[in-house]
Amino acid sequence: MTDTGLLRFITCGSVDDGKSTLIGRLLHDTRQILDDQLASLEADSRRIGTQGEEIDFALLVDGLDAEREQGITIDVAYRFFATARRKYIVADCPGHEQYTRNMVTGASTADAAVILVDARKGLLTQTRRHSFLVRLIGLDHVVLAVNKMDLVGHDQQVFDAIVADYRAFAARIGISDVRAIPVSGLRGDNVSTRSPAMPWYDGPSLIDTLDALPVDQDRAARRPFRMPVQWVNRPDQDFRGFAGLVTAGTVRPGDDVRVLPGGGVSRIARIVTAGGDLPVAVAGQSVTLTLADEIDCPRGAVIAAAGDPPQAADQFEAMVVWMAPEPLLPGRGYWLKLGTQTVSATLQPPKYQVNVNTLEQLAAKTLDLNAIGAVQLATDRPLTFEPYEDSRDLGGFILIDKTTNATVAAGMIRFALRRSQNVHWQALDVTRDRRAALKNQKPAVVWLTGLSGAGKSTIANLVEKKLARMNRHTFLLDGDNVRHGLNRDLGFTEADRIENIRRVGEVAKLMTDAGLIVITAFISPFRAERQMVRQMMAEGEFVEVFIDTPLALAEARDVKGLYRKARAGEILNFTGIDSPYEPPEAPELVIDTTRMTADEAADAIIARIIP
Template sequence: MTAYTPDTLIASDIDAYLETHAHKSMLRFITCGSVDDGKSTLIGRLLYDSKTIFEDQLAALEADSKRVGTQGQNIDFALLVDGLAAEREQGITIDVAYRFFSTDKRKFIVADTPGHEQYTRNMVTGASTADLAVILIDARKGVLTQTRRHSYLAHLVGIREIVLAVNKMDLVGHDQAVFDAIVEDYRAFATSIGIARFTAIPLSGLTGENVAEPAATMPWYAGPPLLSHLETVAIDADARHAKAFRLPVQWVNRPDLDFRGFAGMIASGIVRPGDAVRIVPSGKTTTVARIVAMDGDRAEAVAGESVTLVLADEVDCSRGDVIAAADAPPQAADQFLATIVWMSDTALVPGRGYMLKLGTQVVGATVQSPRHVVDVNTQAELSAKTLTLNDIGVAEVYTDRAIVFEPYADGADLGGFILIDRATNATVAAGMLQFSLRRAQNVHWQSIDITRQAHALQKGQPPKVLWFTGLSGSGKSTIANLVEKKLYALGRHSFLLDGDNIRHGLNKDLGFTDTDRVENIRRVAEVARLMVDAGLIVLTAFISPFRAERQMVRDLLPPGEFVEIFVDTPLEVAESRDVKGLYAKARTGEIANFTGISSPYEAPETPDIRVDTRRESPEAAAERIVEHIMGVWSHDL
């Protein structure tokens, strides 16, 4: 068979080239380890030695290498991978860089992941789709903390093929004793975290020794060079095919009235027309009528392929549902124990509402205080009240509705999730579901004949939550009290929940830490929702300093029922009022976690109503709020 490389390929060879490479197996792997262990250089050398660099790329690389002043080498191979300007300036990897290359035996996608602890979150991203991890160790430094951390994370996300690449052997005189000591040190650690096997290779990414060809400088090593190992290592490609069929629905394909299909990528198993399937979580069963792909109808589809399934019956199925083998469906639950890797500079706030994305499902979720965090050096389980950047912890996760899942050990597609901050839309954590918590299995929602609509009609008003937020001393309670008096005079049915009053009873067990503030608002939100269900107009006067919690309350209610009223009073004005003397005590440290002084207040960015207390009296503000609400009511009615 003719070997083709991009720099020698001509137009007449294209068909043969594509045929040659179309049916090769694909290996996805990552390089990871500590800072300056040579990850980017090793990948650059692999690309160079596998002849997958175009001539213009090679010329640019040589020019860049001269510009940055590569010591003793014509080419700085790391520049092939370190694409960000900051990476080239600092000589480090920051982002995850993906590269494709191919040999006569196999195709590869390699992810170069950063070694700095600050960017561990990016390493997790690269590892999440990899089949194999190349853990690099600088032969001069041995096993370091970040080596352990990356090994732990690679094993945690399910990578079972590990290559221990002891790099820079040329800088230790190709000494076998150095290599053997590092391997034994790593073996002791690997065994402690459950890594059953690994392949150790001594090499030099800079000189190419034992990268693509055996190194004459290390005759004591009898194993294959790295590239040969990557070409021949067994990939359990059939494992996902042997599992029960799963297709998370990504899109309902309805181009016309005659066609209705459910599109997505098959997560596991094999499907054929006529197979019995179950829609989860609804539990409805049917059979597969057709399998439609880009090339037409198919007689079979397997894991990893994107297809559209046409079902024999008109069943309710939408994005986020999972079409599964009827006799072996996945589970559905709303409470879990999970391992969480925290990836944000902002710490976890237990009880705060986040968005959880698992496959094609997106739901609201809260995370409780972790049961423990893991010390990656000793595997000790340490107590903790929260999770901070790069922490690995085990915690309970609650979702606002049941989601379809499988334990991560059974499959990443329905077992791996991310957490998203509601306010910033940033990904703050990656997690792996261990199992469902069954404490709520016997708790069901009771059907009630008198509905929330019936309560609203009886009172002749659309229910609302008027949520007053602002600094202490801004005038929230004063204005909310005036608004309720006006509503009462108009014959409306309302109830005012005041922050101080609630803390005398329902929330008297809570303090003023960020976590307690979140729980304070969560409880009030649930009470307000019950009152709205009763058809009431609910007024709340709480500092409620965090946007995420105010958004959580809005999300609990139907659209239009939450009205955010920002009582906008500058800190210096609120502090000058200080009728309770709270700001003075906060300034002297007598009161901790006081909003505006030692705890932040996140002002609403787009409130429904804004009250500027410097330009508007409480009476005028209350009148304007009532006029606004009455106008909305007349439209709703």
């Protein structure tokens, strides 16, 4: 066997283009199906009523009951096979638009793509979408399999027209290596051997084409050394090692390394494995490194070649594929996971959204399910990265909803924004602790949240009055008041509400830096934004107070007439009516206004924050 390495590839295209059938045929023709599996496959094919005597090879791959029932692929199915020249891992990716996220998952580790087109239908929106994603994810080689040629009479003109259309689209998105083959996955035409049914085609079969695809197996090894730290190994007081997967380059004892994002420099002392120390570690190996010096190197840090380290920044531009039914909410905090690093990130409104049919860059305020767009994002601390085109490992990330823990997007970092390097923290001689000491108090943010009409502003005002009598230094930020100035440009959409709270949180943080006790009165309906503000503050300085008032009671008060207008449809996105309120799950204090007067509530809050 002349082994030219392992090739990972995906099959993708539109619904019912025959991806699973083609993979099943590949497994059959490369003799990967045992006799008992073949007998079971023949029986299943007869049971579901396959036409004629043909075997339904899709049943080999469509493993989920739902897939077999519907005749579609839902999940990504991985299969293994080998030819005389190389080994393969193939991912059968779903064609439905709603499962675009599954296709991105399959493509993220692939070297090439087999894109299927139904000869009867030609190029469809999903064909273009998947091709754009293939290029976005960085795959250089595309095999265009024009399938079901038997259903168009093996017509060369049909094949040539589809190939011409696809090559024109591929050229526009930057795919230069396109190898087109007319096939029939069901009958096996041009899959493993050339088909006499299409004598006009004189190119290689699909298997021969895959065998000949160039794959740079050593690319990662030639790049500068990189190892994200997965785990700090401290079995005893004498040993401190840093475990992880070497994603690029090679490393030897004695090599100088830099730990990012901190920037500490040291030297490799040992390369430790379960089988003993190694003289060298290369890309693809999982090892534990020990350093000659005691420097900060937590989980999520990246150990890199000292003379050629990656970048660290906290603001980026990235391409994002949105995967959640709920749209992107600019200003909301999401968890960003890049390799072993997890940080909090907020996104600005998209710079543009891509129309996958025309490649036009469209104006957009958000991204909906399966949309692809360019966004700018900021993280709460520096992220060690490389542009995705240079490194999938340090350039590809996912976004996770902080409330549901659902993965909502996949992204590819394009570059760091210049302002992330140009804007630095200015050291100040008078510290926040000194300012607080001058006021003889501990800074805090007392965050009152609840429905409109719950009594937040009334209680907050009483809290400040009582604290003033105690000679405490305070400031009250009221939801209505800040909208007259700081947030006068914001409306009441979900995105505007998020930005409203983000700005107030930043102001409150500055005020605690000044040593003040800050009282806020905001509906702040979403848990994610209240958590975002909590994370801005020092440990223990954020006190969430839930003003728990039933909707019926708050609406009965309706001092400002807002509920009446909302019920009449004159006010949209009103909390409690047509916009949700998410009660705190673990607030520091709950004020039940059906059992406590405003004065009693104020006293309870003060007792909580003043020792």
